[in-house]
Amino acid sequence: MTTLPATTEKKLGLAIDLDTCVGCHACVISCKEWNTSNYGAPLSDTDAYGADPVGSFLNRVHTFEVTPDLGEAEKQVIGETPIAQVVHFPKSCLHCEDAPCVTVCPTGASYKRTEDGIVLVNEDDCIGCGLCAWACPYGAREMDPVEQVMKKCTLCVDRIYNENLPEEDREPACVRTCPAGARHFGDFADPDSNVSQLVAERGGISLMEEQGTRPVNQYLPPRQKTLADLAAKNSGFQGGCGTALAAEAKDAPGFFGWLDRALDKMG
Amino acid sequence: MHPAPSIIMFTALSGVGFGLLIWLGLGVPVLSSWTAFWAFGLAYGLSVVGLISSTLHLGHPERALKAFSQWRSSWLSREGVVSVAALLVMAPFAFWRVFLVPGGVGGLVGLDGLAGLEWLRWLGVLGAALSLLTVICTSMIYAQLKTVPRWNMGLVPVLFVLFSISGGALVTAPVAQTVMGTVVMLLVLTVLQWGYWRQGDRRFAAAGHSMETATGLGGIGSVRLLESPHSGTNYLLREMAFQIGRKHQRRLRLIAAVMVGLVPALLLVTVPLWWAGLVALGVHLVGLFASRWLFFAEAEHVVGLYYGKR
Ligand code: SF4
Ligand code: SF4
Numbered sequence A: 001m002t003t004l005p006a007t008t009e010k011k012l013g014l015a016i017d018l019d020t021c022v023g024c025h026a027c028v029i030s031c032k033e034w035n036t037s038n039y040g041a042p043l044s045d046t047d048a049y050g051a052d053p054v055g056s057f058l059n060r061v062h063t064f065e066v067t068p069d070l071g072e073a074e075k076q077v078i079g080e081t082p083i084a085q086v087v088h089f090p091k092s093c094l095h096c097e098d099a100p101c102v103t104v105c106p107t108g109a110s111y112k113r114t115e116d117g118i119v120l121v122n123e124d125d126c127i128g129c130g131l132c133a134w135a136c137p138y139g140a141r142e143m144d145p146v147e148q149v150m151k152k153c154t155l156c157v158d159r160i161y162n163e164n165l166p167e168e169d170r171e172p173a174c175v176r177t178c179p180a181g182a183r184h185f186g187d188f189a190d191p192d193s194n195v196s197q198l199v200a201e202r203g204g205i206s207l208m209e210e211q212g213t214r215p216v217n218q219y220l221p222p223r224q225k226t227l228a229d230l231a232a233k234n235s236g237f238q239g240g241c242g243t244a245l246a247a248e249a250k251d252a253p254g255f256f257g258w259l260d261r262a263l264d265k266m267g
Numbered sequence B: 001m002h003p004a005p006s007i008i009m010f011t012a013l014s015g016v017g018f019g020l021l022i023w024l025g026l027g028v029p030v031l032s033s034w035t036a037f038w039a040f041g042l043a044y045g046l047s048v049v050g051l052i053s054s055t056l057h058l059g060h061p062e063r064a065l066k067a068f069s070q071w072r073s074s075w076l077s078r079e080g081v082v083s084v085a086a087l088l089v090m091a092p093f094a095f096w097r098v099f100l101v102p103g104g105v106g107g108l109v110g111l112d113g114l115a116g117l118e119w120l121r122w123l124g125v126l127g128a129a130l131s132l133l134t135v136i137c138t139s140m141i142y143a144q145l146k147t148v149p150r151w152n153m154g155l156v157p158v159l160f161v162l163f164s165i166s167g168g169a170l171v172t173a174p175v176a177q178t179v180m181g182t183v184v185m186l187l188v189l190t191v192l193q194w195g196y197w198r199q200g201d202r203r204f205a206a207a208g209h210s211m212e213t214a215t216g217l218g219g220i221g222s223v224r225l226l227e228s229p230h231s232g233t234n235y236l237l238r239e240m241a242f243q244i245g246r247k248h249q250r251r252l253r254l255i256a257a258v259m260v261g262l263v264p265a266l267l268l269v270t271v272p273l274w275w276a277g278l279v280a281l282g283v284h285l286v287g288l289f290a291s292r293w294l295f296f297a298e299a300e301h302v303v304g305l306y307y308g309k310r
């Protein structure tokens, strides 16, 4: 059923600490490993060792730079001046309470569980139309390039209740693996849970609130760093993003490429 | 968004096909026998080819029947249900107009002129209503998506419906003596199309989405992408950050604006012969394809913000 439950008993999700995350991508890899060997179709890669590798992942780590917008007064107080900082930003399904990806699904393959709020895809029912991925503001769903079914974070539903695993492994693979302890798993419906406490303490952020999706996953903001902190070294960091994206737009092969050139010639 | 040819074909052809069915179902014009045969044939042909091409981009078309199940929540599912209902309800009406009316094609086997079938025209009216609903459902698949601000506007269903009924009206205008009405519709369509582009160009900014809201880091400062999460491309970038079409935006807009309404209207007014409708349809389709190409290619998905692009 692709109508959403009015409310769920638990609201399982992640609190991700942007102050702690070091951008190591270990969570990306352990997620890929667990979800390739377990629930549903494997997460495939095409041309994995070639020039144009493409694969499906359920968790991706972006890296942003945040520059404080300073007033004149703030610039005067040397030492306390807030400085630009690098923020590593892991992103996976936020298991939204008003999940638009679920209601658009024509087949009932996408659903939100009443017991714990986890949003899942029943791959046997998925026709691979892609509409759910269009409906998700966060890019949390990717079509598998080989199986042609929709893949998304399951919150490791096959770990967290799995009595065959030792107690300490009954949490999502990304949480279990994170060397920095930046990822916290718990029940947001329970005000006393670890994650609810963290969010209350640190002021959790919901992503793109204006979309009205009411994400369960919360982000703990990075603490503002100052010039004084900077003295504690900062190695040069050269970002080289977007080259593959730029290449995407030019020299397209096939029909699009032909149309591109034909329209160019029109003057 | 990526302008997949199968999706452009689907929305464009089925739109015109159902538009023609709307007019035929309402009896504008009332056609019989072979004329009805060709008109219904064209309408069904366009709708069915459109619907079939919509299944071409599916990863698992063999499971397509499952898509009829979630009409309570999903516009895509509703579109499937209503379109099939429209085609089925209209069928007996079409069969009557083609074969069973006096002088109908059924005369070949002595089946024409059956009495007492007048009530079938109400099926035509119902079929017309369902056809209209189909077009509305198609438009809502896109208009419902808050993630694509350019689509998330009330103007989208209005534009889709107007495209559909004016495209349908074109074909029979010379026969039905509805040239003036059709010309007016075509001109309104052209104006609304331009209005959609104007309004759409401002939508993304007006919706208030930015890298700062996307990351929730706006409270700290302004945000830019330092490193993409992957060095190659992926499904999201291919599907939702497509940029080729945008480059030719101005030219394609001009082509669409002229071909969609102005040239077909001129044709209808100057050539008062039955085939002028078909030629006008051909021209209109070129404009319609250009317009739909832009509809997809220009649409910016908010997920682009996480990649520092629109
Ligand atoms: S993050 Fe995206 S895929 Fe996950 S529940 Fe929200 S809308 Fe759906
Ligand atoms: S791709 Fe699959 S899960 Fe997503 S909307 Fe289509 S059928 Fe549903």
Ligand code: SF4
Binding pocket: A020, A021, A022, A023, A024, A025, A026, A027, A028, A061, A088, A090, A177, A178, A179, A180, A181, A182, A183
């Ligand atoms: S494993 Fe932890 S520290 Fe590394 S990228 Fe993931 S969340 Fe950040």
